[in-house]
Amino acid sequence: MADMSGGAAGAGGAPGGTAAGSAAHAAPAAGAEQAAPAAPAITYREAVSEALARELRRDPAVVCLGEDIGRAGGVFKTTAGLFDEFGPSRIWDTPISEQAILGLAMGAAMTGMRPVAEIMFSDFFAVCWDYLANEIPKMRYMTGGQVTVPLVVRTANGGGLGFGAQHSQAVENWALAIPGLKVVAPSTPADVIGLMASAVRSDDPVVFFEHKGLFASKGPGAPPGHVVPLGQASVARAGTDVTVVGLAATVPMALAAADRLAAEGVSAEVVDLRCLIPLDMASVLESVRKTSRLLIVEENPYQGGWGGTVASIVADEGFELLDAPIRRVAAACVPLPFADALEDEVIPTVEKVLTAARALLAY
Amino acid sequence: MTTTGLAGSAIGAGELLGLYERMAVIRRTEKAAHDLFLAGLVKGTTHLAAGHEAVAVGASAALRPDDYVFATYRGHHHAIARGATPEECLAELMSRATGVCKAKGGSMHLTKASAGMLGSYAIVGAHLPLAAGAAWSAKLRGSGQVAVAFFGDGATNIGAFHEALNIAAVWALPVLFVCENNLYMEYTPIGSVTAVANPAADRAPAYAIPAELIDGNDVVVVTEAVSRAAERARSGGGPTVIEARTYRHFGHSRTDPATYRPADEVAEWLRRDPLDIARGRLAEMGVAPEQVAEADERAARLVAEAVAAAKAAPAPDPREAFTDVWADGGSAWRT
Ligand SMILES: Cc1ncc(C[n+]2csc(CCOP(=O)(O)OP(=O)(O)O)c2C)c(N)n1
Ligand SMILES: [Mg+2]
Numbered sequence: 128m129a130d131m132s133g134g135a136a137g138a139g140g141a142p143g144g145t146a147a148g149s150a151a152h153a154a155p156a157a158g159a160e161q162a163a164p165a166a167p168a169i170t171y172r173e174a175v176s177e178a179l180a181r182e183l184r185r186d187p188a189v190v191c192l193g194e195d196i197g198r199a200g201g202v203f204k205t206t207a208g209l210f211d212e213f214g215p216s217r218i219w220d221t222p223i224s225e226q227a228i229l230g231l232a233m234g235a236a237m238t239g240m241r242p243v244a245e246i247m248f249s250d251f252f253a254v255c256w257d258y259l260a261n262e263i264p265k266m267r268y269m270t271g272g273q274v275t276v277p278l279v280v281r282t283a284n285g286g287g288l289g290f291g292a293q294h295s296q297a298v299e300n301w302a303l304a305i306p307g308l309k310v311v312a313p314s315t316p317a318d319v320i321g322l323m324a325s326a327v328r329s330d331d332p333v334v335f336f337e338h339k340g341l342f343a344s345k346g347p348g349a350p351p352g353h354v355v356p357l358g359q360a361s362v363a364r365a366g367t368d369v370t371v372v373g374l375a376a377t378v379p380m381a382l383a384a385a386d387r388l389a390a391e392g393v394s395a396e397v398v399d400l401r402c403l404i405p406l407d408m409a410s411v412l413e414s415v416r417k418t419s420r421l422l423i424v425e426e427n428p429y430q431g432g433w434g435g436t437v438a439s440i441v442a443d444e445g446f447e448l449l450d451a452p453i454r455r456v457a458a459a460c461v462p463l464p465f466a467d468a469l470e471d472e473v474i475p476t477v478e479k480v481l482t483a484a485r486a487l488l489a490y
Numbered sequence: 491m492t493t494t495g496l497a498g499s500a501i502g503a504g505e506l507l508g509l510y511e512r513m514a515v516i517r518r519t520e521k522a523a524h525d526l527f528l529a530g531l532v533k534g535t536t537h538l539a540a541g542h543e544a545v546a547v548g549a550s551a552a553l554r555p556d557d558y559v560f561a562t563y564r565g566h567h568h569a570i571a572r573g574a575t576p577e578e579c580l581a582e583l584m585s586r587a588t589g590v591c592k593a594k595g596g597s598m599h600l601t602k603a604s605a606g607m608l609g610s611y612a613i614v615g616a617h618l619p620l621a622a623g624a625a626w627s628a629k630l631r632g633s634g635q636v637a638v639a640f641f642g643d644g645a646t647n648i649g650a651f652h653e654a655l656n657i658a659a660v661w662a663l664p665v666l667f668v669c670e671n672n673l674y675m676e677y678t679p680i681g682s683v684t685a686v687a688n689p690a691a692d693r694a695p696a697y698a699i700p701a702e703l704i705d706g707n708d709v710v711v712v713t714e715a716v717s718r719a720a721e722r723a724r725s726g727g728g729p730t731v732i733e734a735r736t737y738r739h740f741g742h743s744r745t746d747p748a749t750y751r752p753a754d755e756v757a758e759w760l761r762r763d764p765l766d767i768a769r770g771r772l773a774e775m776g777v778a779p780e781q782v783a784e785a786d787e788r789a790a791r792l793v794a795e796a797v798a799a800a801k802a803a804p805a806p807d808p809r810e811a812f813t814d815v816w817a818d819g820g821s822a823w824r825t
Contacts, residue, residue, distance in 0.1 A: 190630060216630070222660065227619045227653035234623020237608055238558060239631060242623075257650075261613050262620070271592030272814035273603040306823070307815055330817030358825035405825045440824075 166317070166348035171341045174316035174348065175205035175281075178323035179243060181351075183213050186241060189327055192219040192228055193245025193281075202247055203283055203342055225251050229258035229280065236278040237266070241327060249284040249298045249336065256301075263332045264307025277330045279323075284312070284336040285376055285426055286474050292462040295339075295470070297426035299374070300433050302334040303403045309357055310403035312336040314378035316346045318401060321355030329357065338375040358405030362414065366396035369420040369484055372411055372437060374400045377424040377475055384480040393488060403433050411437060412445045419450040420487050424475050429457035451490035456483050501551075501710055503775040507785060509551055509709050510768045513543035514789035516567045517765060519576040522797050523566065523583055523597070524740060531801070532583045536597045537564035541707075541739040544764035545670050546571035548712025549638060552720055558606050558624040558637040560617040563598035564670075564738075565610030568640055573605035577796035586803035593806045594814065615645040618654035618667060625658065625665035625723070636723045638666040638716075644675025646689040655697040655729070664723035666716065667699075669733045670706060676742050677750050694731035706734025707764040710771060737762070 169177065182189045191209065193201070197220040200207035210218045221228050225246055232244035246252060252259055259280070266274045286295035302310045309331050313319045319337070326333040363378055364385050373381040378399045385395040398414050400407065415421050421441055423434035434455040441453055459473045501509075520540040526532045539546070546567035553559070561568035569579055574590050582589030583597050591601055598612040608624065611617040621639035628635035645651055646669060658665050669690035673680055686692035694701035700722075704715045712734060719730035737759035741748035748756075772782055815821035 219661075222653075222657055224653035224657055226616075226650045227622065227657045230616070230619020230650065230654065231623035231626055231657065234560075234608075234620035234625075234637070235627035235630070236623075237620070238624045238627040240627045257613050257616055258619075262611070262616055266609065267817070268814050269591060269595040269599045270601040270603065270609065270814075271589075271594050272819065273591070273601055274608065275817055277817070306821075404823050406823060407825045409825060 166350055168345045169316050169348040171316045171319055171337070171344050171346070172203060172205055174319035175323070175337055176207050176209060177348070178320040179206065179209060180212060181320065182243075182324060182327040183209065183217055186327070188239065188241045189243060190217050190219065190235070190240055191243045191245070192221050192232060194221055194223055194228075194247055196220060196245050201245065203339070205283075205337060205342070206245070225255035226258065229255045229263065232278045232280070233258060233263050233266070233276060236276045236332075237274050241277050243279045243281060243327060246280060246282040248294050249282040250293050250296050252282065252298060252301060259302065259308065259334070260305050264305050268307060275330050276332050279326045279333045279335050281335045281337060283339045285338045285340055286463050286470060287340040287376065289465060289467060289470065290339075291465045295463040297458065299336050299403055300427040300431055303433050303436065307332070308404060309333040310336070311357060311401065312338065312375040312403065313401060314338070314341065314363070314373070314375050314399050316344075317349040317353065318355055318361075320349040321353045322357070322401060324354040325357045333357070336375060340376045341379070344379065355401070357402050358407050360401055360407035360410035361399045362396060362410070363399045364395065364397040366394035366418065368394045368418055369422055369488060370396050370398060370411070370414040370418045371422045371424060371480065371484065372398045372400060373424045374403070374433065375426070377426060380475060380477055380480060381424050383477045384484060387477070387481055388484060393484070395484065406436070408437070408440050408444075411441065412448070415441060415445050415448045419448060421449065421453045422480070422484055422487055423453065423455045423457075424480055425455065425457045426474055427457060428460050429455060430460050432457045451487050454483050454487050456480055501713060503772065503777050505551070506710065506768065506772055506775065507777055507781060509547050509713070510765070510772060510782065511785040511789055512547045512571060513709065513765055513768060514786055515576060515792055516543045516546065516570050518789055518793040519570060519579065519796070520566060520740070522576075522580060522793055526580070526584060526797070527744065532597070533585065534596055535743050536583065537743045538740040539564050539567035539738065541737050541759070541764065542670055542672065543567055544709040544712050544768070545640065545668065545706045545734045545736055548709040549640070549668060549716045551709075551713045552716035553638065554635065556606060556633070557635050557720070558608050558621065558628075560608055560621045560624070560637065560639045561610045562614070562617070562641055562645070563610055563612040564642065565600050565640070566597070569600040569602055569607055569610065572602055572607035574600065574602040574607065575796065576793050577799045580796050581800040581803050584800050585805060586800055587806040587810075588800070588803040592810060592814070594810070615641065615648035615650040617641070618645070618650050621667075622654045622658045622663050622665050625663040626661060628664055629661075634724050636664040636666060636720050638668055640668045640670060642675065643669060643671040643673065643680040643684070643689045645669070646693060647684060652693075655694070655699060655731070658729040659697045659699050662726065662728035665729045666719045666723065667729060667731045668716070669731070671733050671735050672738050674742070674751070677746075688733055690731050691733040699729050699731050701731040701733065703733045704735070706736035707762050708767050709764060736764075
């Protein structure tokens with residue numbers, strides 16, 4: 128993709144690819160986005176409110192709803208400033224009624240609005256799952272295409288911050304399991320802005336996962352009009368020896384591991400999926416064609432995690448490209464524990480990525 | 491909560507005869523659906539609304555064409571009341587390409603978006619927040635539209651009902667919550683699982699929402715109650731709960747013989763058939779019995795033709811399974 132010099136490298140604090148790696152890398156599709164010029168650095172958190180503000184300014188049909196998103200600016204401050212700029216007719220504080228939040232968003236989306244609903248923690252999807260599993264994704268299909276549901280469900284996702292088992296899960300695989308939802312999980316501030324623009328403008332429902340562990344991370348912002356199409360992975364770092372596929376917080380993790388591997392003389396390519404639906408397997412297969420080794424790093428539990436889908440497609444369609452088995456670094460099959468020392472045991476870490484990569488290279 | 495009995499009405503004889511005919515069409519469509527199910531031409535399930543006709547037809551008469559209606563899996567009457575044809579509904583039930591949802595929805599999901607009938611929902615209670623959302627949208631757009639959610643007595647015990655009522659009241663949304671209380675949730679008497687006597691109307695005061703408990707078998711009563719509530723909603727007065735008492739003539743679904751209902755209760759409600767009540771009102775208004783008979787004949791002919799046309803319609807093209815997931819018309823999930 129065309130943004131190798133842009134946001135992806137920034138958030139992870141990792142350098143871009145080696146000259147050799149970059150030269151060897153063939154862009155899998157014509158990049159629709161422009162490489163960002165050196166925009167001032169912003170945090171991932173600020174990027175969320177900036178992304179929403181841009182869409183609210185652009186289209187009067189965009190309206191936000193959620194708990195504490197108004198004057199309070201959101202519990203993660205991801206909607207800071209929106210109430211002041213757009214007022215109560217665009218930014219709606221709701222009761223603690225997750226079913227009503229998603230149900231109202233859906234009803235409004237069916238009747239001409241483009242709602243952006245916030246579910247404070249992705250764990251709370253479980254209390255409004257009917258809307259995500261049965262209502263929002265199926266309406267168009269069940270009615271033979273009569274009804275369009277253009278909405279975005281934003282949510283804070285993922286672990287690493289010690290919030291315990293009910294506020295730390297990475298649940299993008301829940302959404303992946305439902306035909307009819309588009310699933311987005313950016314890793315950089317620029318991608319937050321570019322992907323949010325696509326999500327809000329999409330006529331399909333989009334679940335937009337904002338990773339809690341990335342809110343404080345910094346990277347280049349995005350130029351005006353920045354749009355990242357849904358379903359285009361980015362090569363966050365080019366390399367030749369092993370492909371490391373990540374999503375959201377596991378992208379900077381993979382980039383940090385790639386730095387250490389570079390010191391060991393190994394050239395790792397890091398592919399940031401950016402979206403699970405549409406899933407850009409063309410970019411993954413293209414990378415594996417070059418490296419012949421695939422390591423998938425995901426925060427979902429190994430059982431049922433998105434890496435299983437990626438692995439199965441590569442096994443199906445890229446078997447002859449591989450020189451080694453596909454490996455996955457995923458969360459363990461236990462609820463997320465509270466203590467740092469325990470949480471690190473369960474979710475992926477740079478050390479686990481390194482160990483897996485070294486074993487894969489030695490295969 | 492106010493209780494409304496048989497009121498004097500502003501509805502004229504001609505209009506009432508039209509409402510009667512529409513109820514007759516629904517009644518015959520439901521009978522046809524029942525027979526087609528028994529004949530093996532309708533697969534899966536049906537939840538027939540024979541007996542509930544006055545709620546749908548009365549409400550439709552009170553609404554604007556651009557208002558929004560959300561119904562349950564027991565929703566054939568709402569689809570037809572809003573303008574779906576018996577033919578496209580029966581074709582949907584019979585898995586035909588000409589079905590109102592291209593045979594992708596089935597009996598439980600009849601939808602006619604172009605007529606403001608925004609769906610039939612099979613997860614109990616799920617559509618109450620959707621109706622509130624459509625009402626919120628109408629409010630945001632300043633369109634003057636109202637949204638109506640029709641639901642069963644059983645739906646008043648699920649969380650979405652309570653979430654929807656609360657937020658609708660807090661945001662003063664132009665939405666009507668119309669409970670079709672047919673005394674049973676599936677096979678269980680609603681009274682045996684509900685803390686209050688009137689499952690919807692008695693809950694409304696907890697959300698500071700005005701409620702009306704009405705005779706859901708009298709199309710005139712329904713029309714007037716919905717008119718009042720819609721007027722209040724359009725003028726910024728917020729939501730209303732209407733609990734319409736009614737009774738289903740068939741079992742809950744499929745071939746349920748409904749033996750759990752006492753015979754005297756069934757007999758009493760059959761004496762209160764909404765078509766009979768409308769016929770009585772027409773007679774009182776001086777409408778000739780021949781005119782009513784003609785309406786019945788037109789309804790019978792329409793439904794007979796609908797059955798024939800639906801039977802003759804082709805099955806869907808198998809490739810239709812892979813359309814309409816996304817707004818671009820397709821179902822691709824990879825790039
Ligand atoms: C959430 C949910 N729980 C249970 C069911 C199964 N179910 C379908 S209809 C029904 C009874 C609903 O009763 P009521 O709301 O009174 O509507 P009615 O069928 O009488 O019109 C039940 C339990 C369902 N579809 N959805
Ligand atoms: Mg009932």
